[in-house]
Amino acid sequence: MNIAVIGGHSCSKDMARIAEEIGKAIAQLGATLISGGLTGVMEASCKGAKSAGGKTIGILPGHDKAEANPYVDIPIVTGLGYMRNNLVVKNADIIIAIDGKEGTLSEIAFALQMKKPVLGIDSWNIPGVIKVKDAPSVIDWIKKRRK
């Protein structure tokens, strides 16, 4: 199972802590973490996943894999700019949105269009997004779904 964590290039310490906690839980569930591979929420979630020995894929907007944050195991360069947002979502079974701006909104839109579940923490208030309040709630939701 691939789980995407989406969110902004920059984020508050609180959001980073939540992203890290969720990344860790994704690894503990044995899932692979997909993200846009950059900073902010993306980096924090990758850091969390690696702290628990997980696997992380970063689908990058540019041509240089050195753009990936240090916690990305498998950087995929695309040169697609923000069109790569579509690929982040296309490669995930579940999408977790944490905070985020317009880029995150485009990912939520694509995910809903693909009929994939989107969980949102302090993120865009869009019909179809399942609002969750914290990392443990995300994990509970995923565990229930897997049963």
Next chain:
Amino acid sequence: MNIAVIGGHSCSKDMARIAEEIGKAIAQLGATLISGGLTGVMEASCKGAKSAGGKTIGILPGHDKAEANPYVDIPIVTGLGYMRNNLVVKNADIIIAIDGKEGTLSEIAFALQMKKPVLGIDSWNIPGVIKVKDAPSVIDWIKKRRK
């Protein structure tokens, strides 16, 4: 000037009427109408533009230009699927959203990310979208902006 009209593949008669009116006004302003080239809001706006002798470009998701509605002058096939939504917006100076579902939301998100003005009629309620109530208000807004 290129103006994009975005909205759903299918729409109500009311929305089609508004889209047609806006397409006509875009042509009368001497602007080119950009759209995703398919049915619904896209087709109605192209029909309006052509009724006033305007020019219409349809940026299609698939490989076959026969998918374009009959009011598209210049069909551009992409094979990009919904990633082509990004190209619709990238090729426009102003974006007008009429109604629409998740595909339209992805276009609004990309447009806001590109710092382009987005006018919305009965569309997504997203911060940054300029709400307008009808076709004449759209035209007024564009005319004021051009001064």
Next chain:
Amino acid sequence: MNIAVIGGHSCSKDMARIAEEIGKAIAQLGATLISGGLTGVMEASCKGAKSAGGKTIGILPGHDKAEANPYVDIPIVTGLGYMRNNLVVKNADIIIAIDGKEGTLSEIAFALQMKKPVLGIDSWNIPGVIKVKDAPSVIDWIKKRRK
């Protein structure tokens, strides 16, 4: 009918003259000229098409339509970099390669893969490419095909 002219960003005066002659003939045949929209062979062919009142579409690699040469009527920005080479070919019924380097080779490869006719003047020597010696031969070939 859309006819693509592909070739390098820079070219000799001889090649530019041939490209211009072919662009002119494409316009006289009533076809639309598709190209990558930049300099060299692309610009020369667009110039030729416009000299005969033709229509020219330029599918650009970047985000800025100002990159298009001055003879492009309809610039389409993509932000796809060289991946846009695929779109140039996808939007053409016939492809004419004049000189050109690796970028042109990628376009020839995609065109052959799509089973589209590729005519080559002083271009890559690839099985499947129909070698022609000058602009009049290109025109003859297209006219015969249309009958």
Next chain:
Amino acid sequence: MNIAVIGGHSCSKDMARIAEEIGKAIAQLGATLISGGLTGVMEASCKGAKSAGGKTIGILPGHDKAEANPYVDIPIVTGLGYMRNNLVVKNADIIIAIDGKEGTLSEIAFALQMKKPVLGIDSWNIPGVIKVKDAPSVIDWIKKRRK
């Protein structure tokens, strides 16, 4: 280091054997094998890499990761069709072409354009491609380069 193996969807037994041998050697060198993730040369090389405990990434043209051959560890879906050929090459440091048709030619073209080394076994005869006769020669070339 990422090494791409490119070649046709279908291939002879001889070519499959060479592809498998090269895949195995890539794994033994500690490099990651990148490919288009499908059948033929792609599958044979992935099989070889897995037989030596290597890591394989498959960048797929479609939307369904089930299209990947069984030896792909990390399938990346793109929905880009043959445009994904560009991504295969973009993610590699060295490209090895084995046999192959027009799709392979497009990858060789993009690789040469990106100034990346391309080794060819019974593949396209294009200036810039380094001709090698068998798998051991490929390995020798890569080992010398790394020194």
